[in-house]
Amino acid sequence: MNKKQLFEQIKSKKSFLCVGLDPVLENIPQHLLSHEDPVFEFNRQIIDATKDLCVAYKPNTAFYESGGLKGWESLLKTWAYIPEDIFSIADAKRGDIGNTSAMYADAFFNKEKSGMSFDAITVAPYMGRDSVSPFLKYENKWVILLAATSNEGHNDFQLLQTPKGKLYEQVIRISSTWADSERLMYVVGATRGSEFANIRSLAPDSFLLVPGVGAQGGSLAEVCEFGLNDHCGLLVNSARGIIYAGKGEDFAEKAREEALKLQLEMQQILEEAELI
Numbered sequence: 001m002n003k004k005q006l007f008e009q010i011k012s013k014k015s016f017l018c019v020g021l022d023p024v025l026e027n028i029p030q031h032l033l034s035h036e037d038p039v040f041e042f043n044r045q046i047i048d049a050t051k052d053l054c055v056a057y058k059p060n061t062a063f064y065e066s067g068g069l070k071g072w073e074s075l076l077k078t079w080a081y082i083p084e085d086i087f088s089i090a091d092a093k094r095g096d097i098g099n100t101s102a103m104y105a106d107a108f109f110n111k112e113k114s115g116m117s118f119d120a121i122t123v124a125p126y127m128g129r130d131s132v133s134p135f136l137k138y139e140n141k142w143v144i145l146l147a148a149t150s151n152e153g154h155n156d157f158q159l160l161q162t163p164k165g166k167l168y169e170q171v172i173r174i175s176s177t178w179a180d181s182e183r184l185m186y187v188v189g190a191t192r193g194s195e196f197a198n199i200r201s202l203a204p205d206s207f208l209l210v211p212g213v214g215a216q217g218g219s220l221a222e223v224c225e226f227g228l229n230d231h232c233g234l235l236v237n238s239a240r241g242i243i244y245a246g247k248g249e250d251f252a253e254k255a256r257e258e259a260l261k262l263q264l265e266m267q268q269i270l271e272e273a274e275l276i
Helices: 005-014 028-036 039-051 067-080 097-107 129-136 167-174 196-203 220-227 251-271
Strands: 017-021 058-060 087-094 121-122 141-147 185-188 207-209 234-238
Touching: 005 220, 005 251, 017 039, 017 087, 017 251, 028 039, 039 067, 039 251, 058 067, 058 207, 067 185, 097 121, 097 129, 121 129, 129 141, 141 196, 167 196, 185 196, 185 251, 196 220, 207 220, 220 234, 234 251
Parallel strands: 017 058, 017 234, 058 087, 087 121, 121 141, 141 185, 185 207, 207 234
Antiparallel strands: none
């Protein structure tokens, strides 16, 4: 899915919502535990309930890898169940030397080898160009680089001053020479607020993947005030606030209700920006 196609999905659904599929077995409704694969069944029902309200799904691979072989099988089935016209993101946060990154790229992009072919993968850029380039070798696939996150320790490194600005600013500047906005996105935490204006000046045409709205306390209105561009340019992720909205047999309906609240807020924002 290229940038134009992604924007068409945003306009069609009046939404730039990304749903994080991060299931913890202990937190999913008890009645699902009788299924052969409770995690996949949970994801399947969440997808069925929200697929008309979101433009992307983002499984965090750690939530599956921790389950060993069964967890990996759940991830495979989840990827296969995501509709083809919805952007799929492997939130794997990989980052290693080039030959290892090539194997990671195969794992998430090469269906013949791994059984999966996500549209995008999150990558840590700390080791530089040669650790990222193997992912960019796959045509029509996206790399989403960690840039300005909102976790507690983000200022340990990301805000360090270099001769050319903050370290995260250098990540954006330098990586933009590796690929254009048709191949690169950036992760920017929702709690970074007004700093989005600075990030937009560095990456005016790029899509930003924005976690932290909802359970983590980020403001959708603030993100959009500073982060919206003329093709929307935002994928705003919500995981716990949607998937754990209900604990009973109606959990999928409750998830839909929360997703709908965000979609309607996004629709209003898109209309006010005259993007739809």
